Amino acid sequence: MKILVAEDESTPALFLRRTLERLGHDVVVALDGMKAWELLQQGELRLVITDWMMPGLDGLELCRKIRGQGDSAYTYIILLTAREGLQDRLAGLNAGADDFLSKPTDPAELAARVAIAGRIVAMQEELERKNLQLAELATTDGLTGLKNRRCFNENLITACSFAVRYGYPLSLVMIDVDHFKSLNDSFGHPAGDSVLATLAGILRSETRDHDIVARYGGEEFAILLPATAAAEASLLAERLRSLTTSYPWPQRPITVSVGVATTGGDLATWSELLEAADRALYHSKRSGRDRITHHDSFTQDVVSHSTCDSLKA
Incomplete structure (x- = not known):
């Protein structure tokens, strides 16, 4: 799976990249939120792991921008944070985060969270494929393959x-x-x-x-x-x-x-x-x-x- 890591600190970013690559994933790193958003516009990235605190565009705002894309393919978002309070977690969920990872990140927990994300993304892709098929069936004549x-x-x-x-x-x-x-x-x-x-x-x-x-x-x-x-x-x-x-x-x-x-x-x-x-x-x-x-x-x-x-x- 191709994963975007948005992390402004070089050491955690390198850790995440190497760990995810050992798990067999293709990883793209952005050192700030604006770069992460730019990369998301260039290609389809279905999983984003983003730090909460970043210069320019923080993790919450990046979540909101991703969710604001509307009818685009669903992107699963894991928010990296050292914040453990309930109100902080609620703020992340309200901004559009799907899951959380605590900082510093444990490799085993990272692998488990990414595996969950992969299953959900796979199910979402299958749902999108079936929806496309249904949309095609709704506009196509079954016998001839022409428009109905x-x-x-x-x-x-x-x-x-x-x-x-x-x-x-x-x-x-x-x-x-x-x-x-x-x-x-x-x-x-x-x-x-x-x-x-x-x-x-x-x-x-x-x-x-x-x-x-x-x-x-x-x-x-x-x-x-x-x-x-x-x-x-x-x-x-x-x-x-x-x-x-x-x-x-x-x-x-x-x-x-x-x-x-x-x-x-x-x-x-x-x-x-x-x-x-x-x-x-x-x-x-x-x-x-x-x-x-x-x-x-x-x-x-x-x-x-x-x-x-x-x-x-």
Whole structure:
């Protein structure tokens, strides 16, 4: 474990360093509180052993600054002190210390306290890892590995707000697999799932790292293209359509219908952009499928929900 020792006296600092290194730890020494704080900003140090009394920034203030970092990874703090009074210990705990070591420090006690710290840090790291996994699961579609609809909608709202505020174009591409229901009926749902997962891979491979690609629901996908004008978005949409059509699908040929919309003109909010892309998608459906439509290129008539549902069949 990498340990930061903050101790302004050279002899105790050397003792701590050598003892901890004999225990197999990687030790960094700071001779004052400000240097310790600087080192903490440069890299992740999960255990800090700090003296109470130091020039510039004492141990209590260092504890408070570490705890004030908020959502950063948890740092375990052992406070070195010759103070034994209850009020002093309470002051240390209130400042954010996890444990105490008496000065002068006994090597056996140091080893025991550090071992306890190591177990707690390991448990905390595992908890953080699991929390990251849960956060990823909450935003990811399990079948395709793409962002899910909830995550996509959150990104859409934010991206549209920035696009309007700063005057850059934002394009939205909506993609729907043609005749997907009949594919499931003919070959079974595992075959349909395989098509969706493969199509997700095509979409990921042809988009940029900062584009947001999501499974919007069922056989429908959505791609958010920041700083992308209508012509560029239409070219990408056509490339995706063509790649899908030419892919060697095992059961039968697969095609997609695509709708594209770009901010500007009458599209200034996320809901307007989404509605325009959706209308463009269903225009592609009504026009024969296996094609793309940009919302600027047709008369935007209203499509009823019943018509939309029948076109998906």
